[in-house]
Structure formats: C-alpha cells, structure tokens
C-alpha cells in the first residue's frame with residue numbers, strides 16, 4: 424500500500440458527452456484550465472500543474488439523466504453513459520492541505536454542465552499528508568484502554584430523550600446505566616450547551632456519577648460529551664471535560680467543518696467521537712456527492728478517533744452492504760507508517776438483534792455498538808436493555824444463535840420480542 428506521489432481521486436460519472444472529453448473538462452476545470460483555452464496555460468505549465476486522467480472505464484448506459492440541468496451534445500440522440508474515472512493532481516498545486524484538498528477533489532466539479540451524475544468514490548493521498556496532520560491520537564487501543572474494555576465491542580448508548588433532560592436527570596440515567604454495566608454513553612447530537620441543559624453543569628453532574636462509580640468498581644464508563652460549537656467554545660468545553668476526569672468528547676463533523684475538526688484534533692487530549700449527522704445530504708442520491716470510503720479518510724486524518732457508520736437494518740435509508748463497507752474503510756490503514764485507524768460506531772436503530780449480523784459481516788469486535796431506543800425502550804427498562812446487548816454480543820462471538828441463547832437469557836429474550844419487526 425505505497426502512498427502515491429500525486430493526489431488521486433476515483434469518480435463515478437454520468438454524461439451524454441464522450442466520457443473522455445467530459446473527464447478532460449473536469450480535470451481542466453479542477454486544475455489549470457477553464458471553459459476556453461487561455462494563453463497562459465502553456466504546455467510547460469500544464470505539464471507542471473494540470474490534473475491527469477489516470478484511468479477511465481465505461482460501465483454502461485442509462486435511459487434518463489440522474490440529475491437535472493446537465494447539457495446535451497448537438498446529437499440529441501446520444502446515449503447517457505456512465506464511467507469510472509481516476510484523476511490525479513501534482514501535490515505541488517496545493518501542498519498537504521486538507522481544506523484545499525477538498526476544493527480540489529470535491530469542489531466545483533459536481534455542478535459541471537457536462538455531467539448528469541458525479542460521485543467521489545475514493546481518494547489516495549501522498550505521504551506528506553500523514554506528516555502534516557495528527558490523525559487519531561487514541562483509535563482502538565487508546566479507546567479500549569480508557570474505557571477499560573480489553574476485548575469485545577464497547578456496548579454503548581445515546582442519552583434518550585435526545586434533549587429535554589436537565590443535567591441532573593441526565594446524571595440519574597447515567598447512574599442507572601453505569602450500574603447496568605455499560606461501557607460507553609454519548610450525548611445525542613441535538614444536545615450541546617442549551618440553557619435547559621448547560622454543558623458545564625451536565626459534565627459536572629455526569630462526571631460525579633462516573634467518577635463515583637469508577638472509585639467503587641474500578642470501571643470508568645466513557646462518556647462522549649458533545650462539545651460542538653465555535654473554536655473557543657470547543658477548546659473551553661474540552662478543558663472542562665478533562666478537568667472533571669472525562670475521557671471523551673464528541674463533535675458533529677458537518678457542523679464544526681474541516682477546519683474545526685483539524686483544530687480540535689490538534690488540541691484534544693481526549694478521544695474524539697465524530698458524529699456524521701447530515702451525511703444524507705452528501706450521499707443519499709446515488710449519482711451525486713460522496714462515498715463514505717472517500718469521506719471518512721479526510722476526518723480520520725484530521726483526528727477523528729470514532730467514526731459513525733450507521734448500522735445494519737438501521738432506521739435510515741442506507742443498505743447493509745454500504746454500512747459494512749464504511750466500517751471496513753475505517754479499519755483499513757491509510758498509510759504504511761500512519762494507519763490512522765478509527766473505531767467504527769454502529770448507531771441508528773440498533774438493538775440486540777443486529778449483533779450477530781454485525782459481527783459476522785465485519786469479522787471483528789473492534790467497534791462501538793450504540794443503541795439509544797434499543798436500550799431505553801427495553802420493556803424491563805434500560806438496565807435490561809444493556810444486559811440484552813451484552814448477551815447478544817456474547818452469543819454472536821461464541822457463534823450461538825440468538826434464539827438459542829435467549830432460552831436462558833431473559834433480557835435478550837424480551838429484547839428479541841420487542842425489537843422483532
């Protein structure tokens with residue numbers, strides 16, 4: 424897996440024009456060219472700075488354009504063709520800069536008239552990027568160490584109701600979950616620092632419970648406090664969590680943006696739990712936007728330790744094979760000497776029933792399995808919800824079918840009845 428010398432990006436394109444001509448327009452627009460030839464773009468300059476087409480493979484035709492507004496060639500009967508294209512750029516165009524990488528590989532090309540579909544599938548970066556950015560400081564091993572979970576998944580939850588609890592009500596729920604043996608708890612992304620549940624007050628109340636539980640049992644439950652905000656706010660909130668003995672902070676990636684995440688990555692002395700809310704607008708249309716395989720690399724390099732990947736049979740619209748491809752991507756090294764592995768977080772409509780499928784598909788338990796409704800709505804209460812997830816994972820990892828294991832594990836049996844649909 425040698426890092427390339429040039430920046431490389433793979434795309435899926437759809438066009439009514441000749442795909443090579445369209446890809447040339449895309450390469451030109453994203454490097455030295457524009458819509459007409461310009462005198463300054465000499466052969467020497469192009470040699471130095473132009474993006475190149477490294478590969479182009481046509482993969483078929485479609486009846487109708489996927490996106491509105493695309494142009495058509497004069498021959499209006501021309502087929503609409505799809506192709507996979509790899510472009511490359513010299514690193515000297517931008518240097519190892521993540522914000523400028525974004526403008527280069529995922530900038531103006533999505534709206535070029537030549538295309539009725541354009542999706543970024545993957546990126547590969549020269550090793551200078553690994554030297555410039557921190558990458559995850561904690562990753563799997565650091566998270567396991569801080570959470571005191573040597574093997575198996577981190578069984579986790581999201582505070583639910585997502586908003587509405589005050590600090591003390593949140594702490595009361597945390598006490599119950601700690602007693603039930605949970606490993607990981609997070610704020611919902613909708614909860615940050617509103618007047619009804621101020622960040623500092625929540626941290627103080629929750630950490631009193633977590634520290635007290637740790638003093639008595641030796642187990643410090645990891646709580647990801649959502650510090651999403653402006654840069655100074657995030658730094659101040661981070662310091663408050665650290666002072667109170669907290670072991671994780673959370674940020675909404677699309678809210679803090681790339682620069683926010685880079686700054687947080689450089690600053691943070693705690694693992695960063697990266698929430699991907701908003702992902703749908705980047706990915707839901709199959710012929711537009713980003714593949715998670717490409718997108719997650721940017722955030723890992725910026726410093727994300729945990730990356731949300733949705734979950735099997737989730738409440739959203741993503742198919743299971745895409746969820747597993749995303750989780751595998753987070754576990755795939757980015758550079759030989761800087762793997763930047765992030766721990767995948769399965770979350771969204773998860774409950775005991777998805778444990779075997781998740782373990783079988785991923786082949787590892789190096790993950791956080793977070794169930795909000797899947798724990799809170801257990802008919803015998805959240806403690807039984809936690810037990811049901813633990814039992815489901817024990818069954819999955821010892822290759823016992825859930826229904827068999829449920830015969831003498833009541834919490835699991837009741838969960839399977841409840842979350843059957």
Ligand SMILES: O=C(O)[C@H](O)COP(=O)(O)O
Nearest residue numbers: 770771772773794795796
């Ligand atoms: O922030 C999250 O991960 C979601 O709110 C998950 O909630 P759920 O487990 O109830 O779907």
Ligand SMILES: [Mg+2]
Nearest residue numbers: 581611612613
């Ligand atoms: Mg949520």
